[in-house]
Amino acid sequence: MTGIADGRAVIVTGAGRGLGRAHALAFAAEGAKVVVNDLGVGLDGAPGAGSPARRVVEEIRAAGGDAVAHHGDVATSEGAASLVETALEAYGRLDALVNNAGFLRDRMLVNLGEDDWDAVVRVHLNGHFLPLRTAAAYWRAEAKAGRTPCARVVNTSSGAGLLGAVGQGNYSAAKAGIVALTLVAAEELGRYGVQVNAVAPAARTRMTERTFAETMAAPRTGFDAMAPGNVSPLVVWLGSAASAGVTGRVFEAEGGRITVMEGWRRGPSADRGARRTPAEAGETALELLAGAEAPGAVYGAGQRSGAPDV
Template identity: 65%
Template sequence: MLICDGRVVIITGAGRGIGRQHALEFARQGARVVVNDLGTGRSGDGRSGEPAQLVAEEIRQLGGQAIANCDDVATWDGAARLVKSAVSAFGGLDVLVNNAGFLRDRMLVSMTEQEWDDVVRVHLKGHFLPLRHAAGYWRERAKSGVPPQARVINTSSGAGLLGSVGQGNYAAAKAGIAALTQVAAAELGRYGVTVNAIAPAARTRMTEEVFASTMAAPESGFDPMDPANVAPLVVWLGSAASGHVTGRVFEVEGGVLSLADGWRHGPRAERDTRWEPADVGAAVDELVRQAPPPEPVYGAG
C-alpha cells in the first residue's frame, strides 16, 4: 500500500540533495508533489528554475504527478503563491515539508551582518512564511467543517540542537526552527495539523566539506551519508498514519532514527525571599553539580 496515495505535498528546497530525495520518495508513495526551489548556489547566490523543473520532470517520467515552483519562500508573496500553486494544480494541500536553506559559515568574530541576516532569513523566515500560509488554508478548511489530516515537517539540524562552531547564524536559525515546531504543534492541533521536525545528517552541497572523509561509497553497499536515507521518516511523518505524533524533533542518520530530547526543567534551588548576590554562586554550583553535563557543541575542543 502506498502510504501517501493521493496526498498533496509541498517540499521547499527540493531541487537537490535531501529535498530532492523527499520529493522522489513522496512520489513513489503516491503523493502529488510541488517541487519548490530557487535554484541558487551553495551560498545562496544566483537563481535558476532548472533544478525544480528537472526533479518535477523526473517524477513525471516515473509515472507520478509533480509541478515545479520557483518562488522565494522567504517572502510573504512567494510563500503565498507556493501554497496557492498546490491548491490550484492538485485541488488541495496535505503536507508541507520545509527544507530550503544554505550556509554562510563564519566564526562569530568574523561574521558580517549580511551573513547573519541572509542565513536567518532563508532558514527561519523561510520556514515561518510557508507554514503561515499553509496554516491559514488548513484553518479555513477546518472552519468549513472539513478538518484536514495535515502535516508539517520542518528541518532543524544537530547544529540547532547542540550548537556548531563556525555556524552561529545557522545554529541560531535551526534552534529557532525547533522552537517554532513546538509552538506550531500546540497552536495548530485544533485544526487537524501535526507539526514535527527532523535534524538530519547526510551528504549534500551544504555538508560536503563536513563529510568529505565519507564521500566514497562504503564497501558494504550501504552509504550512511546518502541523503535518500532521510526521506522514509519524512514521508511517514507526512502520511495520515502519523496523526498521533506532533511537536517532536527526530534525528536521522543512515539507518538510525532517534528522538531528540530538548530543554527541560532541571535541578532547582528555592527560597522564600529574594536571593542575595553573594549566595547565588554556591547555589549555581550545586545546580551544576546535580545536572547532567551538556552535550558537546559540534566542532568544540
C-alpha cells in the same frame, strides 16, 4: 504509484537537490502529488544556473508520478503565497508541507558579518515561517468550513540547532529557532487538524560533502549511511496520515538511526523562598550543576566525532 502517501498533495521546499530532492522522490514513490520548490540558487544563496526543480519534476513524472515545479522565493510573503496557490491550482488541496530550503554562510563569530547573519536567518526562519503561516491559514479555513484536514508539517532543524556548531553561529541560531517555531505551531494548529514536527538530519548534501568530505564520502560497497534518501522515509511517514497523534516532536535521522530528541526540561532546582545575594546565588548554582547532566558537546569543539546535521 500507491503507498503510505497515496493521493496526498505535498509541498517540499528546497527540493531541487540533496535532502529535498530525496524527500520529493520518496513522497512521489508513495503515491503523493508533489509540488517541487527550488529557487535554484547556489550553496551561499547566490543565483544559480538551470532549474533543479524542473529536473526533479521530470524524474518523478518519468517514474509515473505526478509533480509540478515552483521557482519562487519561499522566504517572502509573495513566494509563500504562490507556493500554496500552486498546490491548490494543480491538485485542489494541500495535505502536507515539508520546509527544507536553506543555505550556509559559515564564519567564526568575530568574522560574521551582519549581511551573512541576516541572509541565513532569513532563508531558514522566514523560509519556514511564511510557508507555514500561509498553509495554516488554508487549513484553518478548511476546518472552519467543516472540512477538518489531516494536515502535516515537517520542519528541518539540525544538530547545529540542538547542540550548536563552531563556525555556524547564524545557522545554529536559525535552526534552533525552527525547533521553537515547531513547538508553538504544533500547539496552536492542532485544533485545525494540523500536526507539526521537525527533523534534524545528517546526510551528504552540498552543505556537507566538501566541508566534511571524508565523513560524507559514499563507501565503495555496503550501506551508504550518508545518502540523503535514508532520511526521507521518516519525513514521508510524518507527512502521512499514518503518523496520527505525533506532533510537537523533534527527531534526529542519520543512516539507519532514528532518535527522538528530548529538549530543554527542568533539571535540578532549589527554591529558598527569598532573594539571594550574588554569592549565595553562585553557591546554589554550583550545587545544582553538580547534580545536573552535562550538556552535549558542540559540533566542531573537538569533543565529538561526526559532522553537523544539515
